[in-house]
Amino acid sequence: MASKRWNFRITKTRIVMLVIFLLTLLFMVWRYCVGLGASTNLNDAYPWGLWIGADMNVIALAGAGFSMAIITHVFHIHKYEPMARRCLLISFIGYVLVLLILIVEIGRWDNFWRPFVSPGIHSPMFEVYMCIVAYMILQAIELVDVGTEKVAPNFNKKMQKIMPVIFVIACVVPLGHQASLGSLYLAMPAKLDGIWASTAMPWLFLLSSFFVGPAVAILEYLWSSKRYHMKTDIDMLRGLTRISACLMAVYLVIKIADLVVRGQLGRIFEFSAVSNLFLLEICLLTIVPIIITLLPFGKTKGGVMVFSISAVCGLILTRVNVVFTGMHAHLGGGYFPTWFEIFSTVGLFCICILAYLYITENFPIFYGLPGDADGETELESAPSGFNQAIM
């Protein structure tokens, strides 16, 4: 297998994605020339828009890498190890996407290094930035570890001496940036709607990114088992949904207690657009998934799938609600993204999907699925069994 050549199956979808990405690059050059005013609908009233919303979401979803790492490397529940590996990969690619979007988003991209020499240590943004950079370095080391396992076993053996330390640190750093993302909005207590504006935000952001991790992992697992025609181990997935559901219950209790303490509980039953969006958020993120795990339906493949989709949509809504819904009363309705903001977000997302496909297809290590005793042979034959129709 060592002599296997790099290959990348070209399908129509992939070509389209590549073209979208290349066009995005072209438009990015244009954006750097004309500035943000001409290329986006961002304005003095709405300095943050689609890109920031997208970044908040991608970071939260990339939390999959960290929650799966804690489950496997810290709690040593080894049956999830292969899933943790792929989550490490998607999480790393997710953070790359975050940085790519930021390079388009920030006004002075040429000054990106300033915070390192002129640190604004009291800013939650500083913590987010530093943690993400540190975390990506740690993830890169973990990826080298995974990558050299078969190719360079001697080198890999040496790495094992430091890996436990790396694993533990990599499970600590994301606590910092996931929570700090929630504290970004602590600075706007008079602007953010009272339903969300709470000192509990950092902890709620942290907890939600953690328990949605398994949902992301499950969706990735179901998708790749379809791509490679592998049998799915529903019991294992069910175990993950249970872990996640327990934490969802904790989240729900904290959220309600928080609303009660701040006297905002009545507000959620106003049935205004804002309160409805909140109810939808909390239902999708916690109530629906928890109920699914309690039902017999939760034991089926459809059940874990609905569980995961609901949780992921709920998470996206929590972040969108903070960035847009909760700020709407203060900022007004003066913003809708331009075609360029949407196109570039899609384009950068496309290149990340392509990177994921390329890596998983060329590094067999990522799809040795659990339960396959003959994972090796499965790996060899997998690309030929690759289902082109899917992507």
Next chain:
Amino acid sequence: MAIKGVLVDITKCVGCGSCTVACKMWNNQNYVNPETKETENAHGFEAELDSNTWTTVQYVKAQKDGKEVLRYVKRQCMHCQDPSCSSVCFAHAFHQTEEGAVQYDPELCVGCRYCMIACPFDIPKYEWEKAFPSVMKCQFCSSKLAQGEAPACASVCPTNALVFGDRDALLAKAHEIIAAEPDKYVQHVYGENEVGGTNWLYISDVPFGDLGFPTNLPQTSVPSNVHKFTRFTPAIFIGGAALWSGVYLYSSRRHKVAEHEGKHEEEKHEE
């Protein structure tokens, strides 16, 4: 050096806009909107702050004793004593001078625009039309302040609606004025405690909310509330590291014991 401030008496302002002109002259700004290319007044009903207009005198219709009255509200950076813009900037692009002016340094700015969204008064504006934009806001004419001079706007005010001086003295004076005419003035000095206190202070004869001032602001500094969280950072890291290491050692030991006892293990490779 004492902290400087300006006391704005809304009842004295006649809306002439001299201060807005003085500000543009001193700061070398033009009168043409860079985006619309139209000449615009920095005073009037439509006047809005932008990257090229650091202060406006906004005309506001308000109710006073059952009658409609016109009031003229000068707007600019409030120069908070504990400024949100500065505390949220991760590139440390803001600093306070000895005189209490909140300064912005474009050299350091990364352009994340967090300061814009965090400012409780929505003051910082952006040069959206530029390829390498900066944040723009009133700098309290800091070079004049450093020389002991009044800022450009206050020095040209023909009616003494803008009075420059030491903040402490101005605050005492403001209380004197409103106490002397309780029927005329709203009994509140805006900026005394808003977000922990600002160096620009306002007194008025119509409620501040009607003039467009935010009235739901915390009466303590916002950054100090954010620090209540950021303070936890070391604890999160140390606590997290301790917790995970503990669980790590415990659970890996348990696995090894289980292996020794010959129990079935799903994973063959242990660390």
